[in-house]
Amino acid sequence: MKKLLFIFLLALCTSEYSVAQLTYQHDVYFENHSSLLSDNNKKTIEQIYKKIPGNATQKINPLGKNEFKGNKFLTEINYTRAWNIMQFLKTIMSSNTSLFVDTFINQNSGTPFYGVLIKKAPIELEPNYSELKKLYRKNKRTFYINPTQNETITGIEGTVITFFANTMQCNDGKDVKGTVEISLTEYYTMADMVKAQLNTVSGPLLLESGGMILIKATCSSCREKEVKIKDGDFYKIAFPTEKIKPGMGLFTGNIDVNKNLIDWQAAEFIEDEIDLFESESTNEEDYILSEDPETGELIEVIRTKEEKQLYHTLNSKSFGWINCDRFIDTPIPSALASTVHSPVKQNHVVLVFNQLKSVLELYPDENGNYSAQNLPYGEKATLFSYSIANGKTYFGKKEITIGIQHSVEIHLEENPFESFQHFLSTL
Structure with a gap:
């Protein structure tokens, strides 16, 4: 008592x-x-x-x-x-x-x-952008094609792109003469999207991605080097996928210079007889280029095709940032607010979902608080923040359920750079 x-x-x-x-x-x-x-x-x-x-x-x-x-x-x-x-x-x-x-x-x-x-008070270290850029390094593949005939190329991560004969011209409208150089960079994993600071949003609405690419076409015979698709023509992009998801469409990226992000806009639908296709099943071996996980260098590896490869196949009439996306249904839209405690002045704050291939980078308001709207209620997600300053990596994260936690605090602590890289690889 x-x-x-x-x-x-x-x-x-x-x-x-x-x-x-x-x-x-x-x-x-x-x-x-x-x-x-x-x-x-x-x-x-x-x-x-x-x-x-x-x-x-x-x-x-x-x-x-x-x-x-x-x-x-x-x-x-x-x-x-x-x-x-x-x-x-x-x-x-x-x-x-x-x-x-x-x-x-x-x-x-x-x-x-x-x-x-x-x-x-925050120590407010200056972020080291040269160190951050090391996160964003992504190998691209370069191809050289003849614009007067049908050509098909395959990217490092399996994107198949088909160009049709006589559908290209210089940006000033003149005919392309000679070989066209195509550069292709692919973003299919959540880690790649986070490293490149890519969002999956269209205006205020959240998207689910089936893969992103950055494709550029140039020709030395063109005055400005850049090449475009002729009016009324298109080329075909096949995004590899493990499962066909209905509602996927093509989005093109517009860069928001104020926030340094890409805002995706739904592209004009182009009619075609084939919306998606499967590769034929074969047991033949072929050689593909792949990234060495330790060095990041391109290496040639043997791949045995034992199962059919599924694709979301879409048509595009422009080059640049291209995304295979669909809108996420949010019958109960939820909001999220976050406060970040960090010794670094500027920090990246990112929301990724466990079951959706969606990435959302949050940006601070005038009071330094972060927020997001129109989120799918009940979805499990990870909210994390990171920065690099004075050669040190600062990182913090919280596992959350959208709509249950409305306000989240994240405390950034010094972590080995390798630990942060490992975290990204698990997304």
Whole structure:
């Protein structure tokens, strides 16, 4: 019974001095009627300080172990304890920390109670964009085709593209003379999309991707080098897939210079007899180019075709960013807000879904908070943030369910670059 009464009184005392707006609170206990900081007190305070994330506030309550709160003598000791805690903190704190003794009033007795407030501001390191670019390196494949005949090319990751004879011209409308150079970069995995900062959104609406490509066509005979498809003509793109998904369509990418992202717009539908096709089953071996997972170099490997390959096949009349997408049905659209605690000034904040091939990068408002709208309720997802500064990688993540967690805090901590790369490979 005495034990239960003690727990009740302890909870009551804690509630008297709690401050709702503070992010963290911690009690430091002194010997009765003493304001002397013991070695254990100092260790506790140092541990508390080290665990405070950037842009957060911590309150330390100096307490006696079995003292009655409220008389004048103990109020004076309480203030001295708070002052001694603050003086010790000054010997260990960094330049981004501010300290002061604040007064809280006991609601029952009306007597003051003193605590130490520690406010740690973000260190605000400058992000290293050259280091970040290492994440975005993606091998492309280059082809040389004859524009006067039908040509089919196959990308590193299996994209099959067919060009039809006499359907190309220079950007100024003149005929193409000579060989056309085609460069093709493919993005099929979530990791590749995140590294390249690719979104799967069309305006305010979320998309599910069946693969993205960046395709460019040039010819030395053209004044501006660039080549385009003639009006009324098109070329065919077959995106490899494990499963045919209804509703897939072709989207072209428009670059939003303000946010440095691609906004996907549904392309004009082009009628064709074949919407999708399957490759024939064969046991023949062929040689394909693949990326070495360790070096990133292109290597030739043997592939045995034992099963049929499925494709989403779409027609395009332009080059540039091309995406095979469909809109995600959101009968109950949900919102998400996020606060990021990081020592780096600028951070990438990304939302990826467990069951949908969708990537959404969030951007800060004027107050530095991140948000997203029109998200599919009930979908499980990972919200993560990362940055690189001073040769160090900072990373944090939260597993969430859309619509259940409306507000999420992410704390970035220093992590080995290899650990972050491994995380991306698991998406």
